Amino acid sequence: MDINQDEMSAQVRATDDLLHSDESDTSRERTGSINSAYTLRMEDCLCRRLKFHFLDPLDKWRARHRCPWKLLVQLLKLIVISIQLIQFVNARSMHAEFVKGNTIAFQHLFLNNWDSAREPVSYPPAMGKYALYEISEFYDHVNFAVVQYHDIKVNAIGTYTFGSRSGNIIPIEFCKTHYMNGKIWASNNSYVFNSKQTTECIPIFPLTFVNETFQFSFKKYLDDNNFTLNFDNLISASLNIKIKSIHLKSNAPNDTPDCYKFSIEIFYDNSQHSGQMVVTLTTKSKRLDCINGTIEYKANEKLKQDLVLFLNILVIILCMMSGALCTRSLIQAHHLKQETMKFFEEQFGKILSPSDRCAFVNLWYVMIVINDVMIVVATIIRIQIDYKRSDNYDACSVLIGTANLLVWIGLLRYLKFFHKYNIIILTLKRALPNVLRFLVCATLLYCGFMLWGWAVLGPYHRKFTTLAITAETLFGLINGDDMFATFASMPPDRTSTTLLIFSRVYLYTFISVFIYVVLNLILAIILDSYETIKEYYEHGWPQSDLGDFISKCTDQPASGNFRLHRHSVWDKNCSCRRERLITEHTPLLS
Helix, strand or coil, rough: CCCCHHHHHHHHHHHHHHHHHHHHHHHHHHCCCCCCCHHHHHHHHHHHHHHHHHCCCHHHHHHHCCCCHHHHHHHHHHHHHHHHHHHHHHHHHHHHHHHHHHHHHHHHHHHHCCCHHHHHCCCCCCCCCCCCCCHHHHHHHHHHHHHHHHHHHHHCCCCCCCCCCCCCCCCCCEEEEEEEEEEEEECCCEEEEEEEEEEEEEEECCCCCCCCCCCCHHHEEEEEEEECCCCCCCCEEEEEEEEEEEEECCCCCCCCCEEEEEEEEEEECCCCCCCCCEEEEEEEEECCCCCCCCCCCCCCHHHHHHHHHHHHEEEEEEEHHHHHHHHHHHHHHHHHHHHHHHHHHHHHHHCCCCCHHHHHHHHHHHHHHHHHHHHHHCCCCCCCHHHCCCCCHHHHHHHHHHHHHHHHCHHHHCCCCCCCHHHHHHHHHHHHHHHHHCCCCCHHHHHHHHHHHHHHHHHCCHCCCCCHHHHHHHHHHHHHCCHHHHHCCCHHHHHHHHHHHHHHHHHHHHHHHHHHHHHHHHHHHHHHHHHHHHHHHHCCCCCCCCHHHCCCCCHHHHHHHHHHCCCCCCCCCCCCCCCCCCHHHHCCCC
């Protein structure tokens, strides 16, 4: 690198004269080629280009002293999207808490004798199912909900009004789903049954004041409207209520008040006909366009709002730059692969192996392009949310969360520059195929245990009631989660001795097989890969045809020789920025 330009040019011309004297014969002697279509210099040039292609970014900088744009863009993108993620999560949490808080409020407002102990999601549950057991309870429950609906503007702490456009009261809709015919005479063990299902609905119109209070009898209302309820053939019933509200939020960027419409469904489930009618309340929110809303901003509030918009636009620009740079590198690698394949076929009579061809595909770049696309889409949705054009928080959170995960995973690529970290990454890379093959076998065994437990324990054990819950329970047991509770949840007083013994044998067998056998075999596979990688580090790596060819180039990254190859693979001439004969300008790919 310290040699001046004149000295370098003189050395190059001297080397050219020496090589040009018997270039073809020397090329055949060095490469063992089957023809003389490629000169020695062309082969050296391709070899050096391949070596440069597979250098890490740090060595590439040492070789040509070019700015590592992709690395800088990735680091800047990491910082900016992390800030964007924090800002989005804060807004998302505020929206989720608002919807959750309103759902709890509606449970207290519309469900008779609702207890706050039912609200926390815990296992085992603090209380049993919220259910009705008497016909009179059912009618009283509906009466309570209807009266509360009419009094909601007066009684509720929340800012609620009725769901019409004008805010006037609208009727509640009551629907029932039942069998076409279902009559039971338990005294003589007889019945009449038609399994065809039908659904009927009736509106419950606004009530009238009686002694300055709303009074309502649901049973009388049904009788007056010739709408009958037969609990023998009743499958389910529901009350559908529409409520509007306005969410007043703190003065943060873009946190202007939001108008919402809540669709509330009180569902009465009698599908099991077990004497227990389970009651649930679900809420769906929809953001509406607020009309005639005015906001008084603080002095710096408009600036904060503009900064959030600038942040989102900056994220889109950085992701487009990152995606363009990585796509360009992938395309260049593809052209270099095609050029190399043609060279090996014509010069050596060999076809590159699949592993050598796959080496040109940089999966890190593929992952970066994917997360760039996801971030751009998520940011566009985020801008729409900020400006009240969408409330699709779920899609935005999935996209932006997954994209951030891929960005942070992409940082592992740069740990490869360090010896000890690179061993770990290479170990995982080598062990992954074997681990996946082993997991296929383990998954078959897991599915067998899952179906076995669901079929036998499902009717008696709350952690095996459905196939999905059974799968989650078994996965938790593999990780040592809640083992004692799983054993204890099989009550001896409600199951036979045979099932009690079976449950113990089943759980002991599953835990022993998966914790002591399957998990340890996976660890053994990973440790074997680690020992193999360590051996490669100590005794050298196995070489492929491509690796053997690249190893012919002994130039070090800091030697300065890589600066002679300034042309990219878009220029398919193997130009080395040297003075050469016109006959040497032969493209490797025509």
